[in-house]
C-alpha cells in the first residue's frame with residue numbers, strides 16, 4: 001500500500017478484529033500509523049500492543065458507531081493528525097427479524113452505522129483529502145446489498161445505499177486524486193459471524209478480504225471480493241427484470257442454512 005499516497009495515518013472503524021484487524025496488520029506492515037475504533041477496549045488494546053511491538057504507532061478509541069455524537073469522539077483522537085486513508089469497516093447485522101416486528105433500535109442502529117456513519121465519516125475525512133489531492137476511502141459493503149432480503153430489510157437496504165453512495169462519491173473524488181472503493185464482501189470468517197454460530201469453515205479468510213480491498217483501492221467504485229461464486233451471486237441478484245421472482249428466489253436464508261448456501265454458491269461458480 002502506497003504510504004506516500006494514502007498515509008501517514010489510517011483510520012479503521014471496527015478495527016479490533018476480523019476484517020478490520022486484518023486491515024490494521026497489513027497497513028502497519030506497510031508503515032502506516034493507525035487509529036483503531038471499536039466498542040470493546042480489550043481487543044483494541046491487545047491488537048494495539050501487538051502492532052506497537054512491531055514498531056507501529058497506534059491510537060485506539062472505544063466508541064459506539066451507532067451513537068449520533070460518535071464522530072466528535074473520534075475527532076478528539078484524529079484532529080491533530082493527517083488521516084490519509086479511511087476504512088469504514090464495521091456494519092454487520094446481529095439481530096434478524098421482520099422489520100415491522102423488530103424493536104426500533106435494531107434497524108436504527110444498522111442505519112446509523114452503515115448509512116449515517118459512512119456518509120458522515122466520508123465527508124469529514126474526505127474533505128482534507130480532497131484539499132491535499134490524495135488519499136483513499138474504503139466503505140464496506142455486502143453481497144446482500146444487491147437484493148432486499150426478508151428479516152434483513154434495513155441491513156440489505158443500508159448496504160445498497162452504501163454501494164450507490166460510493167459510486168457517486170467515487171465519480172466526484174477520483175478526478176481530484178482521492179480513491180473511493182465500496183468493498184463488497186461475501187461470507188467471511190470473522191469473530192462476529194462465529195459468535196452468531198455461523199459455519200465459518202465455509203467462509204473466506206478476513207486476511208484475503210482486506211488484501212483485496214487494499215490492492216484494489218484504485219479499482220473502484222466497487223470491488224467484489226473474488227471468492228468463488230461472489231460475482232455470479234451479485235449478477236443473479238441485481239438483474240433489473242422480474243424483481244418479484246428474483247427477490248423470492250435469492251433471499252438470504254436462515255442462519256442454519258448459511259453453510260449450505262456457501263457451498264451451493266461455490267458449486268454454481270464451478271459449473272457443477
Ligand SMILES: NC(=O)c1ccc[n+]([C@@H]2O[C@H](COP(=O)([O-])OP(=O)(O)OC[C@H]3O[C@@H](n4cnc5c(N)ncnc54)[C@H](OP(=O)(O)O)[C@@H]3O)[C@@H](O)[C@H]2O)c1
Pocket residue numbers: 013014015016017018019020037038039040041043063064065066089090091092093113140141142143185186187188189190191192193203
Ligand atoms: N463477515 C461476513 O460474512 C460479512 C459478509 C458481508 C459483509 N460483511 C461486512 O463486513 C464488515 C465487517 O463485518 P464483521 O463480520 O467483521 O462484523 P462487524 O461487527 O461489522 O465488525 C467487527 C468489528 O467492528 C466493531 N464494531 C461492531 N459494532 C460496532 C459499533 N456499533 N461501534 C463500534 N465498533 C463496532 C467490532 O468491535 P466491538 O464489537 O468491540 O465494537 C469489531 O472490531 C461489516 O460492514 C459487514 O457488514 C461481513
